[in-house]
Amino acid sequence: SVLCDAEVALIVFSTKGKLSEYSTDASMERILERYDRYSLAEKQIAGTDAEAHGSWTLQYAKLKARMEVLDKNLRHYRGEDLDSLNLKELQTFEHQLDVALKHVRSRKNNLMHESISELQRKDKAIQEQNNLLTKKIKEKEKELAELAQCEQPNQGLESVLPSQPFQSVDTGSSFQTAGNGGEVETSTSLNRTNSLLPHWMVSHL
Secondary structure, three states, X not given: OOOOOOOOEEEEEOOOOOEEEEEOXXXXXXXXXXXXXXXXXXXXXXXXXXXHHHHXXXXXXXXXXXXXXXXXXXXXXXOOOHHHOOHHHHHHHHHHXXXXXXXXXXXXXXXXXXXXXXXXXXXXXXXXXXXXXXXXXXXXXXXXXXXXXXXXXXXXXXXXXXXXXXXXXXXXXXXXXXXXXXXXXXXXXXXXXXOOOOHHHHXXX
């Protein structure tokens, strides 16, 4: 059932050279043309694969040679296998090393300058912070000093006032009747009371 719609062409040559052919509903020429097209496409694909294989082989050989050259140069940069170099090659190699050394030094100097600039920037920021803290400390000290000055007069007033209240002064006088009927005014405990009063109050009594 798979070959029901298949196109078949058969060519037979007898031992005497007689040609016999057979084909399905399609003509023999059409089948042969179709066969030629498919055969040519297969040959082109095969040729492309062969060319690709040859290209990969050539590329591999080039890469391998390049790796060998790089490995050799690397050994020379490490100071190895220098005996195989002649004078001109040594001079060329020395020039390459000088150029490379200049690039290395230039890069190192740039990094050092960048590092110094960064340190200077950080130092400036720290100095600004220190100045700000110093200013705040001075302002705080000034506030504390002003507060202390305001408290000192109040303490002076408290020291002037007596710690104990004044005792009441008994200024009353008693009268006694004399034998002749006259009244005599006598002071009661004046000396003892005066000893308990301040001197400025005693002078006004």
